[in-house]
Amino acid sequence: MxxxxxxxxxxxxxxxxxxxxxxxxxxxxxxxxxxxxxxxxxxxxxxxxxxxxxxxxxxxxxxxxxxxxxWRLLTTADNAFQDMNDTLRRRTTTVRIGTMPSALPALAQFVAGLDQDARAISVDITDGTSDTLITGLQRGALDMAICATTLIEEGLAGTPLIEDEMALVLGAEHPLAARASVTWAELAGLEVVHFRSGSIGEISTAAMREANIVHSRHYRVDHMESLFGLVASGLAVGVMPRLYVRGYDPTRLAVVALTGPVVRRRLIFLHRARLAEEHPEAAALARDLVKMLPAALCES
Missing domain, CATH: 1.10.10.10 (Winged helix-like DNA-binding domain superfamily/Winged helix DNA-binding domain)
Known part of the structure; x- marks a missing residue:
């Protein structure tokens, strides 16, 4: 039964x-x-x-x-019921895409150029940390997602996109701001903002631990704008992926390469392993996204 x-x-x-x-x-x-x-x-x-x-x-x-x-079965069922309703009423089906905030501009640019009516789809976009997005994929709440991860969980399939280097973010007047590069070891003695959210905090913490350095005890944040505010004031420095600091204001901030070693996070495009069978329209969109995202992420 x-x-x-x-x-x-x-x-x-x-x-x-x-x-x-x-x-x-x-x-x-x-x-x-x-x-x-x-x-x-x-x-x-x-x-x-x-x-x-x-x-x-x-x-x-x-x-x-x-x-x-x-959870996955119930979420998939709820989504399927909604898709059936949309198909009958509006002749469209919904494609649900998740993304890390740093990749959202590239994704949004792609979606803005889509002829959703011609594809008979309606695209939903949500952002979140990589862990949250992966949970959304596993529960069936998302069809695909752009994440920073080194592992592909069971039931998911993935395609590597780009490797995003970690960089040092400084106030424009900081003594190190004119440098072409700074080693992780040189962060010793500096107040380095602890960015607690998602993969960024994990990667920077691991790299600093290797250099026997710890984050600031005074400055802990969960939001990018908070980190930039502390850095621009001169109270601290920050470690962020380059995707987050593209388009920064050079009158307020400076971005310097971190070396010894160069630390990268891998961005990967994930989707449910059986997406082509479960949601053919989403699978077709996923194929197009994988083709354009690497170049779009490097330009954003």
Whole structure:
């Protein structure tokens, strides 16, 4: 007997609330009906999905393993229902693209030049960190994404785009601003802003650790504009990928190459492995994107 979409929704609701009464209320069913549905799913799968205690219901190891697949199926189903509605009403289908903020200008330029009516598609764009985008792909919320990662998760396929060098960002009046390059070791003693978000923070932290350097204890940010504000004021320096600093204001900021070693992050175009079967229109767009993105990213 197959598990239904409704039963999967009950399973996810219970995993989120940890309480049968609240899950039943959220799903607008009686508690006995929800309990019976969960028991039926456990019977079908032959495993226990939840551990029942006096005060809370927790996922078992099997339940934890099942949850991401349930999310993916439910999100894919919701998207498919929306696409069917769009196809019937507007004769279009939606293509959902995620991107890191630094790659958004290149993506936006491509989408702006598309004849979406001729392709019978409607393009949705969302930005986020690479981890968030990969989760969106795995859950079925996105069809494709531009990420910075070294690994391709199971169920996804990827094409390398460019390698983006990490660079030192300084106030225009900083003593090092006139240099052609600076080594990582020379950052010792400087206040280096800790950019905590996504792959940028991870890459810079790893490179600085190799040079026995730590980030500033005083300046920690999650947003690019915050980092640039601190750097332009002269309070600190920053380490950012070159994509983020293209088009910077030279009266406020200077960008200097970081060497010893040169550290790069790899940008990759990811999509669901079975995209051609699941969403042919999105797969056709993905092929076009892969062709133009490397040049567009280098120019942006």
């Amino acid at each position: 197959p598990i239904s979409i409704r039963q999967l929704r009950f399973f996810v609701a219970l995993s989120q609330t940890g309480n049968f009464s609240r899950a039943a209320e959220a799903m607008a069913v009686s508690q006995p009906a929800l309990s019976a549905s969960i028991r039926q799913v456990e019977t079908i799968l032959g495993v226990r999905l939840f551990e029942r205690t006096t005060h809370r219901v927790n996922l078992t190891e099997a339940g934890e393993a099942l949850l991401p697949h349930a």
